[in-house]
Amino acid sequence: MEHIITTELVSLFYSEFQALKDISIDFLPNTVTALIGPSGCGKSTYLRLFNRMNDLIDNVKITGKVTIEGEDIYKKDTNIVELRRKVGMVFQKPNPFPKSIFENVAYGLRVNGVNDMSVLKEKVEFSLKQSALWDEVKDKLKKSAFELSGGQQQRLCIARALAIEPSIILMDEPASALDPISTAKIEELIYELKNNYTIVIVTHNLQQAGRVSDYTAFFYIGELIEKGETKELFINPKNIKTQNYITGRFG
């Protein structure tokens, strides 16, 4: 199977500080890959390579090659809007817009020029169903997104990301601010979504990485220490640093 994302010897510098060191990882389509590691290890920086979010930070320098669906996304004529349509993102804290539930999901579609109400309705419903939120909000689509609980807001953000039909979804600690029930719903959702999307998730919750991902990559001080099948990595890690980290003996 062809890889949907590949990174070849990617290094990233914040001015003089090297945050990523020669990272090479390939991602298969329709898989979930968890990025784990202690704070400051570079996992979120690595995640943000895929939708060029790091471009927004001053004095960032990137070397190496990042390709998505065969395209080098750092070549000069890359269309960033098109890239971000292909690569959706969900953040740690739910960040709905100060709009209705419907308009939150329709937002990306409208930005991309979709204004036909019947198309919008159809896509909003489809996205809310995919994010397992439809049954809870179908009767209050015109209400403010802020009236939803934290867990519902996060699923709304996932619906918003799904509405523009990306092929890749990046998740940066999507459940770290949620209670166990909402977390379970998000995890269930990730499991469902991988049938149609490729998901890369940053998490500090090792049990969550174990539960939701097919592959896990362990980062430490900007380096990729180990990447492998999640089951294998959590039962028999090859590198002692990985073992020490996942068993809580680190440092």
Next chain:
Amino acid sequence: MTHLETEIQLLKRNIVEMWNLVNNQLDKSQQTLSNFDKDLIHNIKVNEKMVDTFELMIDRDCENILALYSPVAIDLRFVLSVLKINYNLERIGDYASGISKLVDDLENPISEELINSTNIFVMFNLCQELLKDSLNSFETENNWETRNILGRDKAINKINKEATKIVADYIIKKPEDVLIAMNVLSVIRKLERVGDHIQNIAEELIFYMEAKVLKHQKKKKN
């Protein structure tokens, strides 16, 4: 030391204690047979209850660690191995107790001829040696020593296999000793099972130390 490490150390101490207890049970069951020492049988019965208590306690400790600490990697393998070693040790304890009950049923000591011809004490010694070696390799986490245990039950199995004919011949020769002879055969069968359980323990130790599953791969063991 993390909280999990403390719990694992405690679990290790408990399983080692159980291991020693089961070792003693096996030693004592041999003594009941060799010395026809019926006083020891009561002691074995009392200790059998302790073995059962240890089994329940270790099961509960493993469950608690799995539920509360979600161990992974070497910690997970340790807890899973201990859970299974615990079961195997309890079974060995049961066999030791069963052997002493068989001796209790006898009215007279077993004849030297039957003991020598069946190699029952050789079998006992092999089981004791293997059980002690398995404990030692667990305590020292020595995977080379553990691998050395694998397959060493062949000699035990050979004695078991030959025993039926030897005992049958003996019964033909001395029909008045039929009950004794049948009990000796039962002891041999139990020791053969003890050998199997020690092999299971060695396989669990390899899983813990090397993350390799040796079950149902007898030809590849060595």
